Amino acid sequence: MNLLKLLGWEVERMTKPYLILITLLVVTQFTWLGVFLWSETNMYEEIRRTGTPDYVLTFGNYIGGVPFILSIGVAVAAMLLYSFWIWYRDFQGRGTFMMRLLLMPQQRMLVFGAKLATMMLMVLGLLSVQWIALKLQYIAFTGWFDSQMIPVSGTFEQAIRFDGALSVMYPASFVNFLIHQVLIVLVILYIFAFVLMERSLWQRTLWAPILAMLILGTLILVPVLTFYFLENRLFMDELMLLILLGLIGWMTAAIWIARRYLTKKLSV
Amino acid sequence: MKRMWNVAALGAVVIIGLGTFAVDMRDTKAEWELAVTSNPEIWEEQTINLYYNTEEGDKERFDLTTDGSRVTTNLSYIEQALAYEDEVDSSVRGFYRQLSGLTFVQSIRTPDGYIGVGQNGNKEIIVFRLNGEDVTKHVFGKDVNGSAEIMDSPWAGLFVHDGNIHVIYRNGYGGNAETKIAKFDEDAKQITMESLELGDEAISTVRGTSWAFRPYMATIAADNRFIPVDMTEQTTVTEGGESYVSEQDKVGVYAYDVDTKQVIELTPDADMWNSTVYDDRLIALQEDGTELVVDLKTGKKSTRQVIDGSVGTTSYVGDQLYHARPTKDGAVIDVYQDGKAISSAVVKATNEEAKALVSNTEYYVD
Amino acid sequence: MIIQFNTRAPVYMQVVDYFKKKMALGELQAGEEMPSRRELATELKINPNTVQKAFKEMEEQQLITTERNRPSRVTTDEHVLKRIRTELVDEAVAVFVESIQELDVTMDELVDKIKRQYGEGNLDDRSTGS
Amino acid sequence: MIEVLGVKKRxxxxxxxxxxxxxxxxxxxxxxxxxxGTGKSTILKGIMGLTPFDKGTVLVDGKPIDLNRVAFVPDHSTFPIHFTIEQCEAFMRDFYPTFDPNLFARLVDEFKLFPEDKLNELSKGTLAKVNLALGIAQDPDYLLLDEPFSGIDVFSKEQIVELFSSDIMEDRGVLITTHEIEDIEYLVDKAVMLNRGRIVREFDVEDVRFIHGKSIVDVMREEYGA
Structure with a gap:
């Protein structure tokens, strides 16, 4: 129950900046759509006057546009930064609010859980808004070019699948999508572990951030190196198993470190 | 509880957004059914691959077995792993694991087990043998005479004769590569090379040799006299004052005669486009539905009429010929062995989604 | 009721002395009800435990009596009250003598000054009725 | 009773x-x-588990600290400065089960606070009173206060001192750190003196007055040679 209440507080604190981010994302994309439709139509008309255009437009051209990619980049950067800020904001001043959180007579990991849940809600929220925006953009795209009698090729699914970022964000199988979310969680866990470690060590050593990065860096690097070493000795299914174990290992390690530093080492 | 409104609102957005995404990503519902009309045990572990491409070129593939159809495109990582896992049985894993570390490898399957020849960078050539469970290894280092040359040239394929593994290779890269054969004497740890006088022709591939790991490989006898090969021909072409050498595949059925050490054409105006090397025979299906059969020990040739009427999509698995002819709502697949029809089965689209796909689906058994 | 505490003497003793003076001066009649511990602590802004200790001390010196959870009362025992008066006077005189000794004043001079001082002093006290 | 046993911190x-x-x-x-700077706050924060001790243990009534029974009032606000007092109370009610809204209301009234005020609009004295109110309202058995009087106006100090002698604080254990003893000379039952990371004196204040006729300030002068 406390987790839900904590989640409520965290979500309330991020609502304003989050809404700004989403509006920014949607506005940039739809403006770029407008610009794209307008410029492509003009160009097509011009070529059509002097001959037959030798190219066919696809939805991929739109989502390949720089503004589109930039808007996604900004959203990703915002999420990464907020994963740090969601903790560091509580350490503002002389660790004011963090002190209140740590004094709560309950499991400290509830605070950790609430922040993680908030981050995932934000990420999934962005992915949801983006998917709906994409579908709307596709409708506008095809509708407009049909009305302009300009041929268009390729399906919506194809455009998504061939786009670098979108194929990762929206893989062809929903199970893969869930697995990608697990990877996102993992990234957030490591950011959280870093922050908690840094906040616990900063009073003991000036090298806190570097030390934290070193420890977490090795924790991330070692499995990656073993993977590359084994990669050409194992079969695909064995590799998958190795990756699964690696992920589980990473997750438990991150949670274990976070828990240890949050409950025993954190110093406000 | 005002705060909970924010959470609920965000939750709703997520459910709507990801809900639409999940629905969009739903696997296709097309379902197919395989009804075996005769000789069912042929189909026990046999899978039929159904290729289906939409107008927009979307590829979708199904695996169809006696116990149902399964879509095999857009598999999740887990499904891919599981599909791969039951395709590769454990007996072969050890063998191919050793090969997987090599930079270049070829393997063949003989009655007494798999043989693989691999190259580890330019350091050494290794011959692997899998008989039963254990894998034996013979290393031919850089110091062994001839190994450097072999490692520096493209390989056409392998064959076994008098118990020794042979590698047919093109000596050196570049236009006028000459074809050579290397015999690996594993006990004496020696390699003996011979070159073949083929003029401006060359052996490009040896039938039955697998380039990479393949779950199923046909077994080839270890003492065939004739080794079926593909040939290429080099012609110098001059265009606009410049002349360069171009190489084309030669049509026809060729084999290397181990005794005479010559490459001979087994039969004129036949082709090996759709053929299989199985035990001591080469079987090649011709346009008119007849099968050319060559006894690789004696070189004796014979033909037999197998498919009468138009030839649909065909493929060989071992010495069995699978012939698929599309029908209104699916396809009929006949199986021939030694020229006789030994089994037949019917592929049927069982639901609307599948029926819609029938018009441009191809059926292929491998 | 404001007591100027000094930080060196035990606070509870200063509270006891305060009440002794009040009893001696008759500001607290025999048998009168004492203020409650909580009121006193809040008013004097001192630690309630100290007020508790002061009351215990007064009970030991039989200055007050407390039946079960009823407010304490000043003692009605006359010669206890008289004893308090003489105690206070002796104490005051002792302090006075101690401070005077340093100035080596002859006895006669001293007696004369006290007479004059005390005579007038008395006069003023009575008229203003402190 | 709060027991601090063999505690070390670097x-x-x-x-x-x-x-x-x-x-x-x-x-x-x-x-x-x-x-x-002699580690007073660190000890309090250590007891509350806000800072790990390198060595040593802390027991409250014989058991590890139960945050339901012990409240902590740091010398600075623990809520984001744009919060209003109402929002602070809402947070406390959400996450501190022992928080008693009536007790809080009484303290708000006693300290003459205005719930809709934002923390960043309050003076240092008022802010200290809000902090204190939030701490006491948890109705704890033990209350730890870190420099409650440092740098606040005289009237707020008085209100706080008055509070300590009132019934609200009765039979609660209070542990205060301060370096200005004058304000609470008469409130303290027991003094624990810290010097260069060690406890140099631990005495019952009234006994020392009774036996040695020394005030806490006198003892401090002896110890710290002020």
């Missing part, structure tokens, strides 16, 4: 707390005295 190179052990009884006001 900050970077210097050993801030060498070896500290003392007790604070329930129902008594114990004052932890020490010059600035």
């Amino acid at each position: 900050y970077r190179k210097k050993q801030v707390i060498e070896d500290v052990s003392f007790t604070a009884q329930k129902g008594e006001i114990t004052c932890l005295i020490g010059l600035n």
